[in-house]
């Protein structure tokens with residue numbers, strides 16, 4: 295199911311503009327919503343999940359008015375909130391069974407089938423009778439996905455699900471999400487570029503409540519292919535380089551500082567062309583050095 299968001303705005307009572315005229319078209323498949331902390335991702339996710347009101351704008355899931363027909367949306371929605379907590383003394387089976395009852399699965403035999411199936415799908419079947427207090431972060435997040443999948447939702451919203459997972463757990467979690475994303479609309483909110491690079495066919499970059507860039511990760515990376523330059527620099531050189539060039543990232547590589555800059559022509563100063571990545575797209579956009587829509591208009 296396609297989700298269409300038009301001119302969505304939300305200002306909190308304290309004056310913080312969390313969403314500023316956001317418009318997005320989210321097709322079926324995995325969609326990455328990428329942005330730094332405080333960008334407005336959770337606010338957007340909560341509005342889409344019918345848990346929070348906006349000030350203005352419209353959201354349609356196919357022909358369902360998401361802002362108006364909340365019950366209809368909830369029938370089709372699975373949501374993993376950012377702060378999903380579990381009851382430490384309860385087992386995975388007991389808690390999922392409890393959520394299944396809340397979802398309206400009253401037939402015991404059918405419920406057992408669904409709960410067992412989801413625990414298998416999320417690789418928790420072997421540990422289903424263990425208390426969740428002993429679960430790792432990755433196991434908890436996989437449980438979070440299991441509960442989000444109850445009721446066979448068509449739209450699944452996951453808010454920063456990989457924060458705090460170790461690399462191995464992240465890979466497992468990615469595999470789980472990509473299986474789900476094959477036939478559903480999945481919105482993955484994250485500040486981790488590789489989550490989107492690994493998983494998403496479509497994406498948007500959001501900062502300070504505004505959508506800065508939207509498209510297919512591969513195409514967006516291709517578009518800046520000739521504009522990313524790199525060189526190593528000493529700590530002393532950095533301030534001057536930052537002043538004279540559109541520096542988009544500085545990171546340590548084997549103990550040395552690697553500087554990436556955005557420039558449509560050779561920036562000189564010893565910079566060499568380098569292979570662009572989605573990370574370059576993200577940092578160039580967030581830093582305000584890259585705004586293709588503005589150029590086009």
Ligand SMILES: Nc1ncnc2c1ncn2[C@@H]1O[C@H](COP(=O)(O)OP(=O)(O)OP(=O)(O)O)[C@@H](O)[C@H]1O
Nearest residue numbers: 306308310312329330331332333334335336337338
């Ligand atoms: N209930 C609230 N009252 C006032 N301001 C809020 C409230 N919730 C969020 N904000 C502010 O709105 C802005 C957007 O927050 P939001 O949580 O949507 O961003 P985010 O991209 O999800 O970031 P994070 O990953 O840190 O949650 C931030 O400046 C935040 O401080």
